Amino acid sequence: MNKESQQKQKKTFKRDVAILMIVLLVTVILSSFFPDKRPELINVSWGFLIEMAAILPAVMILMGLFAVFVPKDTIVNHLGETSGIKGIALALFFGALPTGPLYLAFPLAAVLIKKGARISNIIVFLSAWACIKIPQEMMELQFLGVKFMAARLVLTIVFVIVMGLIIEGLLEWEEKKFNKN
Amino acid sequence: MNVTAIFINIFSLLLLLIAFIKDRKKTKQALKIALKSFIAILPMVLIIIILIGLLLSFVSSSDISTIIGEQSGFSGVLIVALFGSVMHIPSLISFPLAASVLKNGASVMAVAAFITTLTMIGLLMLPLEIKELGKKMALLRNGLSFVFAILIALLMGAVL
Structure with a gap:
C-alpha cells in the first residue's frame, strides 16, 4: 500500500471516530430524555453487536489471506488473455475473491484495458468485485438468510454479465462509427 | 452463534491453518492486514449498530x-x-x-x-x-x- 492511501485511511479513521463520538453523545442525550426507549435501544444494539462480533473477525482474516496469497499479477495475466464464456467466468471468480474495496480494482481495470482485455470481462470483473464479493455474500447469508442471498446472487450474476455485454457493444459500436467518419 | 457464523468461522480457521502450513511469513502478513482492516472498520461498525438501535427503538x-x-x-x-x-x-x-x-x-x-x-x-x-x-x-x-x-x-x- 502506498503512502497516499495510507494517509487517506488515517483521515477516514479519524473522521469515523469523530462521527462515532457524536452519535454516542446524541444517543446518550436521547435516551436520557426518553428513558422508556432505553431497554429496546440497548437490546437491539447489543444483539447486532454480538452478531457482528461472531462473524467480522473471520471475514477480515479471510480478506487478509486472499490479499496476500492471490497476487494481482495473476489476476491481470489471466483476465488479460482469456475471452468468451471462460473469460467471463474467470472475471466473476477473480472479482468475487475477498480482496479489498472497489477503489483498489480501478487501477487493475485500467491495466486490463491497456492490455487489450475484453471490455465485457473488465465490466464483469469490476461489478463482481463491487457486489459479488465472498465476504459480502457471507454477511448477507448471516443477516438476511439463504433465500435472500441466493436470489440476489443469481440475479446479480445474470445482470452483471448482460451489462458487460451491453457496454462492450456500445463502446465497440461507437468506435466503428468513429472510424468510418 | 448461529449455524452460518459457525460455518464461516470454521472455514476461515481452516484456510488460516492451510496458509500457515504453506507459508508462515505470508500468513503473518495476512493477519496483520486483517487486524488493520478490522480496526479501520470498527468505528463504522459501532456507528451502524447504534444507529440501528436508535432506528428500531424510536421509529415504529x-x-x-x-x-x-x-x-x-x-x-x-x-x-x-x-x-x-x-x-x-x-x-x-x-x-x-x-x-x-x-x-x-x-x-x-x-x-x-x-x-x-x-x-x-x-x-x-x-x-x-x-x-x-x-x-x-x-x-x-x-x-x-x-x-x-x-x-x-x-x-x-x-x-x-
Missing part, C-alpha cells in the same frame, strides 16, 4: 413500512436506490442495517435496491473511476448499474 415499524414498505411501491424503491448510490458506507456493515429494516416493515424490493446500489455504485468514487477508466466507461457502468440494480430489486420483490 409502521413508519418504516410507509416510507420503504410494500405500499410505498416504485417510488420507495427509487428513493432507496438513490440513497444507496450516494451513501459511502462499507458494504459489509450494510447487511445488519438491511436486516433490521427488513424485519421492521421495509419491503424486500427496497432492501435489495439498497444493497445493490450501495455496492455497485459509488458516486463519491466516480472521479477516481473516471480517472482510471475514462469518462465513457465509468459513466456507462454507473448509469447501467443503477438501472439493473432497480431491475434486480423488482425481480427480488417478485420472487421472494
Whole structure:
C-alpha cells in the first residue's frame, strides 16, 4: 500500500471516530430524555453487536489471506488473455475473491484495458468485485438468510454479465462509427 | 452463534491453518492486514449498530413500512436506490442495517435496491473511476448499474 492511501485511511479513521463520538453523545442525550426507549435501544444494539462480533473477525482474516496469497499479477495475466464464456467466468471468480474495496480494482481495470482485455470481462470483473464479493455474500447469508442471498446472487450474476455485454457493444459500436467518419 | 457464523468461522480457521502450513511469513502478513482492516472498520461498525438501535427503538415499524414498505411501491424503491448510490458506507456493515429494516416493515424490493446500489455504485468514487477508466466507461457502468440494480430489486420483490 502506498503512502497516499495510507494517509487517506488515517483521515477516514479519524473522521469515523469523530462521527462515532457524536452519535454516542446524541444517543446518550436521547435516551436520557426518553428513558422508556432505553431497554429496546440497548437490546437491539447489543444483539447486532454480538452478531457482528461472531462473524467480522473471520471475514477480515479471510480478506487478509486472499490479499496476500492471490497476487494481482495473476489476476491481470489471466483476465488479460482469456475471452468468451471462460473469460467471463474467470472475471466473476477473480472479482468475487475477498480482496479489498472497489477503489483498489480501478487501477487493475485500467491495466486490463491497456492490455487489450475484453471490455465485457473488465465490466464483469469490476461489478463482481463491487457486489459479488465472498465476504459480502457471507454477511448477507448471516443477516438476511439463504433465500435472500441466493436470489440476489443469481440475479446479480445474470445482470452483471448482460451489462458487460451491453457496454462492450456500445463502446465497440461507437468506435466503428468513429472510424468510418 | 448461529449455524452460518459457525460455518464461516470454521472455514476461515481452516484456510488460516492451510496458509500457515504453506507459508508462515505470508500468513503473518495476512493477519496483520486483517487486524488493520478490522480496526479501520470498527468505528463504522459501532456507528451502524447504534444507529440501528436508535432506528428500531424510536421509529415504529409502521413508519418504516410507509416510507420503504410494500405500499410505498416504485417510488420507495427509487428513493432507496438513490440513497444507496450516494451513501459511502462499507458494504459489509450494510447487511445488519438491511436486516433490521427488513424485519421492521421495509419491503424486500427496497432492501435489495439498497444493497445493490450501495455496492455497485459509488458516486463519491466516480472521479477516481473516471480517472482510471475514462469518462465513457465509468459513466456507462454507473448509469447501467443503477438501472439493473432497480431491475434486480423488482425481480427480488417478485420472487421472494
